[in-house]
Amino acid sequence: MNVRRLQLLSPLVATLCNLLVAYATYFLARVLYLVENWSYFSSGLTSSHLLELYGGSVVFDLSAILVTNSLYIVLMLFPFHLKETEGYQRLCRAVFLLINGLVLAANLCDAVYFRFTMRRTTTTVFSEFSNEGNLGSVFLTEALSHFYLVVFFLLMLWAMYRLYRPSGVRSAQFVWWHYDLAMLLSLVVAAPLVVAGIRGGFTTAVRPITISNANQYIDHPVEAALVLNTPFSLYRTIGKDVFVVPAYYADRREMESVYSPVHVPADTLPMTRKNVVVLIVESFGREYIGALNRTLEGGHYRGYTPFVDSLIARSITFKYSYCNGRKSIDGMPSILSSIPMFVEPFFLTPASMNHVGGMASLLAAEGYQTAFFHGAQRGSMGFLGFARSTGFQHYYGREDYCDDDRFGGDDDFDGMWAIWDEPFLQYYAQKMSEMQQPFMTAVFTASSHHPFAIPRQYWEVYPEEGLAMHKCIRYTDMALRRFFERASREPWFRNTIFVLTSDHTNMSDHAEYQTDLGGFSSPIVIYAPGTTDRQPQQLDKIAQQIDILPTVMGMLHYPKPYFAFGIDLLNTPAADTWAVNYLNGIYQYVKHGHVLQFDGQQSRSLYSLSDSLMQHNVLGQLPQQQQMERELKAIIQQYMERMTQDRLQIN
Numbered sequence: 313m314n315v316r317r318l319q320l321l322s323p324l325v326a327t328l329c330n331l332l333v334a335y336a337t338y339f340l341a342r343v344l345y346l347v348e349n350w351s352y353f354s355s356g357l358t359s360s361h362l363l364e365l366y367g368g369s370v371v372f373d374l375s376a377i378l379v380t381n382s383l384y385i386v387l388m389l390f391p392f393h394l395k396e397t398e399g400y401q402r403l404c405r406a407v408f409l410l411i412n413g414l415v416l417a418a419n420l421c422d423a424v425y426f427r428f429t430m431r432r433t434t435t436t437v438f439s440e441f442s443n444e445g446n447l448g449s450v451f452l453t454e455a456l457s458h459f460y461l462v463v464f465f466l467l468m469l470w471a472m473y474r475l476y477r478p479s480g481v482r483s484a485q486f487v488w489w490h491y492d493l494a495m496l497l498s499l500v501v502a503a504p505l506v507v508a509g510i511r512g513g514f515t516t517a518v519r520p521i522t523i524s525n526a527n528q529y530i531d532h533p534v535e536a537a538l539v540l541n542t543p544f545s546l547y548r549t550i551g552k553d554v555f556v557v558p559a560y561y562a563d564r565r566e567m568e569s570v571y572s573p574v575h576v577p578a579d580t581l582p583m584t585r586k587n588v589v590v591l592i593v594e595s596f597g598r599e600y601i602g603a604l605n606r607t608l609e610g611g612h613y614r615g616y617t618p619f620v621d622s623l624i625a626r627s628i629t630f631k632y633s634y635c636n637g638r639k640s641i642d643g644m645p646s647i648l649s650s651i652p653m654f655v656e657p658f659f660l661t662p663a664s665m666n667h668v669g670g671m672a673s674l675l676a677a678e679g680y681q682t683a684f685f686h687g688a689q690r691g692s693m694g695f696l697g698f699a700r701s702t703g704f705q706h707y708y709g710r711e712d713y714c715d716d717d718r719f720g721g722d723d724d725f726d727g728m729w730a731i732w733d734e735p736f737l738q739y740y741a742q743k744m745s746e747m748q749q750p751f752m753t754a755v756f757t758a759s760s761h762h763p764f765a766i767p768r769q770y771w772e773v774y775p776e777e778g779l780a781m782h783k784c785i786r787y788t789d790m791a792l793r794r795f796f797e798r799a800s801r802e803p804w805f806r807n808t809i810f811v812l813t814s815d816h817t818n819m820s821d822h823a824e825y826q827t828d829l830g831g832f833s834s835p836i837v838i839y840a841p842g843t844t845d846r847q848p849q850q851l852d853k854i855a856q857q858i859d860i861l862p863t864v865m866g867m868l869h870y871p872k873p874y875f876a877f878g879i880d881l882l883n884t885p886a887a888d889t890w891a892v893n894y895l896n897g898i899y900q901y902v903k904h905g906h907v908l909q910f911d912g913q914q915s916r917s918l919y920s921l922s923d924s925l926m927q928h929n930v931l932g933q934l935p936q937q938q939q940m941e942r943e944l945k946a947i948i949q950q951y952m953e954r955m956t957q958d959r960l961q962i963n
Contacts, residue, residue, distance in 0.1 A: 323396075324498040326477045327388045331377055333475045334412045337468055338541055341419040342366070344464060345538065348423040352534055352826050356927055361531065368529030368539045371512050375521060376544040378509045380415055384408050385506065388479065389498045401478045408476060413541050420461045422542040424454055427819060428762075429638045430831050431896045432523075432537050432545035434656065452958040453728075453763045457586050494501065506935070522548055526566040527897050527911050532829045532926065536896035554661045555654075555765040557577045557952040558912065560945035571946035573650075573954070575862055575876055578883045586840075587808040588675065588756040588864055589744070589799075592643055593788060594761045597817035598633060598833040599825040600785045602717040608822065619793035620812070620837070626845035628838040630855035630881065632902065632921065634891045635816050635834035640693055640756075643815030648754060648856035649702050650876035651960070654894045654951055659698050671861050673703025675752040675876055683708060683747065685740050685755040687731035695756065704754075713739050730758035732767050733791035749804055756815070759791070760784040796915065807840055809867055811860055812837040824924040829900055829907050832893050836860065837886040840867070854902050855881055856891035873962050877951065892947060901944040904936045911942055 346353060378385075387404050420434050455462050472523040510533060512521030526539040561567035598604050602615025603624040620920065636646040637653035645651040647657045649670035658664060670684040683706040684699040686692065690709045699707050713731050714721040716739065724735040731739075741753045747753075759766065764780035774783040774790075792812075799805050812836045820826050825833055836855045838844060858878030866880035881892045889901040898916065907926075909917040918931040931937070954960055 318635045321674065323388050323479045324502070326479050327385060327476045327502075330384075330408055331381060332475070333382060333416075333472055334377050334408075335373060337376065337412060337472065338369075338418050338419070339366075340464075340468065341416055341539065342369060342541070343421070344461070345419065345423040345426070348461075348536075350819070351823070352427070352831075353538060355823060355925055364529055365535060365538045368526065369541070371521060371889055372526065372540050372544045374509045375512060376415070376541050376547075378450055378506050379547055380411050380543055382506065383410070384501060385409060385639060386499075387853060390710060391496050393500070396479055401596055405473075405476050405478065409469065409472055412472060413465075414496070415884045416465060416468055418542040418546070420465055421454075423461070424458055424602070428816075430534050430537070431638070432542055434523075434545050437719075445607075445755060447576050455784055463905070474712040480799075481512065492581075514880070521846045523897060527916070530896075533895040533898035533900070533909065533916075534831070544727060549656075552952050554656045555663060555952050555955045557956055558945070558949050560949050567946045567949055571950060573875055573877045573922065573950055574873060575865070575880070576873050577869070577871050578866055579869060583869050584867070585678075585680075585750045586868060587744075587750050587804055588671065588680075588868075589808055590647060590671070590750040590752075590860070591646055591792070591795075591812045592756045593812065593814050594640070594757045594759065595781065595794070595816065595818035596760060596785065596814035596835065597825065598835045599817065599820055599822055600768075601835055604629065604835060608824070611623050615679070616782050616836050617789040619789045619796075620835075623792075623796070623812070623839055624626065624837055624848070626839060626848050626866070626880075628844050628848065630836055631850060632808045632904065633834060633836040633855040634829075634832040634857070634893060635814065636832075636857045636891075636893050638816050638831065638895070639925040640815045643852070643857065644695060644756070645858050647815075648862040650858040650878045652856075652877055652894070652951070653859050654899075654948070661692055661955075664698075664701075666955070666958040666960050668747075669875065669961050670671075670702035671746040671753075671864060672705075672752055674698075674865070674870065675868075676703050676705060678870075679750070681705065681747050683743070683751070683753045685709075685743070685753065685760050687713060687733075688729055692730075708739075708743060717743070720762045726759065726765060726767075727766070728763060729761060733759040733788050734794060737791050737795035738798060741795055741802065744799075744804065751804075757791075758786060760788045760818070770807075771950060779819045779821055808841065809864060810837075810839040810841075811864065812839070813857060813860065827924070827926045828895055828898075828909070829919075829926065830924070831895075832900075838863070838867075839896065851881070851886070852892050853881060853884075853886045854889040856893075859889075875960060877947070890943070892944065899944060901940055901947075903940055903943070906930075906934065906936070908937065908940045908944065910941065912948070915941055 382402065384407050387407060412722040425433060466730050498667050523545055529539050530536050548704060599618045600615055601620055602613060603621040605613050605615060619914060636642060639657055639659045641659060642653040649668055653660050676682045682704045682705040685708045686695050687710055690711055696707050710731055712735060713719060719739050720735055724731045726732050744751060744753055760781065764784050765776055766783055770787055774786040776783060813836050817831055817834060824830050834857065856878060858882050862876045862880040863882055868885050879889065890901065893900050897911060899910045901910065905921050907919050907921060908915055915931060917929045917930060917935065918937055919926045
């Protein structure tokens with residue numbers, strides 16, 4: 313009789329067993345995540361630390377499993393007599409497989425996407441790609457190139473089906489109130505356990521865990537992706553306030569004395585009305601450029617950019633240079649409006665509705681014509697909206713290119729994202745020749761991007777070598793050469809300041825560029841014909857994308873106060889140059905030959921820039937650490953206050 317009554321617990325036992333199967337899928341997906349991105353995690357990773365990371369992941373996996381399977385748990389335990397029928401149990405199994413199959417797919421997709429972002433995906437991804445019509449092709453391409461992940465997914469789905477345990481009890485076997493009471497007690501017992509599991513603990517002192525809690529288990533910010541899982545990162549960022557103002561400084565005047573994003577003219581010279589051309593080259597990381605890596609591979613590294621190497625020989629570059637984000641949508645605000653990415657991409661947050669200016673609006677007010685160029689369809693990546701909101705008077709995209717019968721139209725479309733770089737940059741040069749001087753323009757290229765294809769006529773010219781990205785870099789470098797060849801014949805050329813940078817970095821095959829900081833290494837090249845070519849130099853300074861706007865304003869002797877989070881690199885002493893970026897809840901602040909990692913509350917690590925693999929933490933050993941902390945806190949608080957108070961312009 314007691315055994316028979318114990319059978320009343322069969323639905324609860326079956327539910328627990330099936331949730332353990334779900335956990336097994338999370339665990340194995342994380343193993344595959346690690347293997348797929350081994351080069352990013354392997355440096356200094358010991359077996360004991362790996363166990364610590366996987367141990368920390370349990371609480372996040374448990375939370376995600378309970379959230380995503382909450383409907384399934386209720387279906388299995390609700391006191392409903394008909395639920396023990398075969399049809400109902402098939403429904404429960406279908407719900408379980410559907411939910412956990414989708415979760416598994418999300419984790420596996422993120423294993424591929426990680427190398428582009430170095431973090432787990434959050435809900436901003438839906439806004440980021442909301443205007444793209446080619447996502448089906450992207451997923452199909454990735455599925456084919458990562459077929460082993462598809463095979464793993466199907467095997468795991470089959471295993472979940474085979475290991476699934478049904479309830480195994482029939483309510484008709486028992487007195488109705490015995491059955492109802494057993495189910496009700498199961499729910500009563502399960503409910504607080506589920507709530508505690510979702511929150512991350514039992515006590516009232518435990519706040520619901522968030523993404524930032526992963527930092528307590530890691531040594532490097534990039535490792536947070538191993539502790540977290542994608543479903544957790546998605547649902548924990550739904551409807552959350554992105555920007556929270558810290559209280560580092562109670563006295564605003566003290567904060568302003570440490571750091572202020574308000575710039576005043578550095579001199580009283582009359583404004584130089586030179587044209588400004590900003591080339592934002594997709595994924596054109598510093599790693600690929602031979603001229604910026606003379607010591608790499610024992611001095612034998614040549615890179616993949618012979619033309620850009622020759623351009624650098626006539627330009628100003630910087631010993632250290634970084635991007636301020638890891639996505640294309642981070643690049644535009646950083647480069648053109650001097651707004652770095654903190655927490656989430658700026659124009660995917662409510663703060664994007666603030667009054668925002670930038671290089672285009674500042675120069676348009678001085679009589680410049682302004683235009684933005686991007687070879688994708690209008691609306692792609694939200695670039696059109698951001699360009700208009702920041703003062704670009706004109707926008708030229710794929711549709712405009714195709715309407716111009718002087719060019720190849722849709723025959724020059726790459727079939728996935730945009731017009732190939734070579735023809736579109738020729739179009740860009742032509743359109744600038746039709747603009748009245750002075751003008752300020754920016755172009756965002758597209759060819760050095762997934763799925764890493766180049767036009768058919770260049771397949772033998774730039775064959776596969778090393779990484780799939782390398783042939784694309786060679787192609788884009790050629791496209792830049794042809795652009796400058798054409799531009800050099802135009803009357804506006806010698807009256808122009810060219811700035812070349814990347815939106816972010818991409819695929820890497822050197823350990824130095826796979827670290828927390830190395831993943832942000834982007835080139836910043838300033839070329840002014842007739843000026844920099846007479847005295848090219850690599851300055852021993854730290855540069856970042858948000859410095860581009862104030863540096864250009866300084867070169868033009870812009871006469872009015874303006875807003876920018878960055879600094880004027882050419883009018884700032886080397887010791888006062890710095891860079892900042894954000895990765896997985898950690899702020900990285902580069903200054904005084906070191907990089908400080910700060911989690912918003914306390915400093916976690918300090919590395920010398922000469923420690924290129926970031927292996928020797930010297931936290932607490934250097935006197936400049938305290939000053940770096942004060943400066944970084946002022947930067948963060950200024951950023952958060954101004955975002956939440958709509959103060960991103962000079963009133």
